[in-house]
Amino acid sequence: MLITNVRAHHIRIPYDAGVASFKQGASAISALEIIMVEVSTDAGITGWGDAFAYVSPRTNRTAVEEMIAPQALGQKVPDAAGIPAFMEQIQRNLHLFGRYGITMFAISALDIAIWDIAAKAKGVPLHRLIGEIKRTRIPAYASLLRIGKPELIARECETAVRQGYKAIKLHETTTPAVFAARQAIGADIPLMVDMNCPLTGEEAIAFAHSCRDAAPLFLEEPVWPPEDFATLAEVRSKGGLSVAAGENACTAYQFKQMMQAGAVSHAQPSVIKVGGITEYLKVVDLADQFGVRLAPHSPYFGPGLLATLQLLSLRDDSSFVEMFYMKRPACLWGGRIDVDANGDVEVPRGPGIGYEPDRAVMEQYRIS
Incomplete structure (x- = not known):
């Protein structure tokens, strides 16, 4: 062929x-x-x-x-x-x-x-080429875009939880934002804080201390530059919170450097950035070797999301799928990857990544 x-x-x-x-x-x-x-x-x-x-x-x-x-x-x-x-x-x-x-x-x-x-x-479905399926439905977390105002953050978090989401991720950089979210969702819903690389090491350590009582599951990419794994490791050791990173890392080689430095508790390979499924699987092996948890980066709606669902189905470690919290007028997959009322996304069962894209939707939203 x-x-x-x-x-x-x-x-x-x-x-x-x-x-x-x-x-x-x-x-x-x-x-x-x-x-x-x-x-x-x-x-x-x-x-x-x-x-x-x-x-x-x-x-x-x-x-x-x-x-x-x-x-x-x-x-x-x-x-x-x-x-x-x-x-x-x-x-x-x-x-x-x-x-x-x-x-x-x-x-x-x-x-x-x-x-x-x-x-x-x-x-066969993609997961069958790789291993044994452990989950047919993957719990989703609502990945909120930047909001800024604590009262609006609280409102959006409450709405997302009512819709069934099992966890919340903020894209915020202030302590009031983190506490507003925690108060809105209660103590039992996991809360993650993605900072998008804004701080020095000292600033990140101080931020971690300031929001520790809100009990974030992890701080994501708190320092600039993202490849400064030594500083990230220092934030992890001195900040008192788990640290996640990896959406800006490409190839398993960078992830190995990250893990050898002790920089992360949660590794975040992004299948459409890291080098595809091949490199993602290498990162999975590294994470298991180093005792690092997986938290894949996946706020997208193309074939990469379907591939991520296939890969997550192979693990029974309670890892979430990341879903951008937004409304879309169309879906390439006929709505079959939407989050259900229980906060889950069904793993596609068809051959390959699971579904064929809706070509009518592709034509409607194509840029020449």
Whole structure:
């Protein structure tokens, strides 16, 4: 079975996050930018992946078209056992562009699509190629965007819990915000605080002390720069709280450095950033070796979310799936990945990553 085409689709689906906002620099982000990668074969089997692309969709699309497609076209699709070597060769071929950022995002998309094809060729869900399923439904946490005002944070947290979410994650950087959320959801709902890398080590330690009574499950990426694993380890040891990081790490090599430094209690590989399913599985092995828990980064709605659900189904460690807390006018998967009234998301059972995208939705929200 040979790869005959690699096509990148830029899909832009608007969303409504209520009182919350999502900003990079001075501009608010008002839509989900998805670069879906469609890999076709001469056997008629199509695989789907996606590349992280929130603020750079055109750049990521170009990376897929100019860097990834030439590496893949005409190549034989490997079986599951051969995918790691296949993808390592592509990483080696492209290493001069860096093993970080957009290059790895594009590689991630191809990797997910190749795994999708391999599972479809066997007629089984992706998880069957990897191991034994432990869960058919994954508990979800509501990943709130930045709100700022404690009273509004409390209101959104209360609403999310009423809707069934099993846990809450804030994207806030103030102590009043953390305590407002804790008071709103009660003592038994896990609360996570994603800071998005704003602080020095000393500031992060002080912040951890200031909000310790609110009992966050972890602080996520409290320090700048995110790859300063020594400082992150110091925050973990002196701050008195668990620390999570990894959404900005690419390849298992960076995760090994992170874990060797003792930087994290929770590792957060993002399947559409880290290098795809292949690298994600390497991170899982490392986490188990180092006694680090998994908390995958997954606030997205393309093939990467389906792949994450498949991977989470292989673990019975109570890990959550991260779901952006927002309303969307359309779903690529026909609403089948929505959080149910019990706060769970069902693991897709179809071949490959589980579902085929709704091409009518793709066409409606396509950016030419």
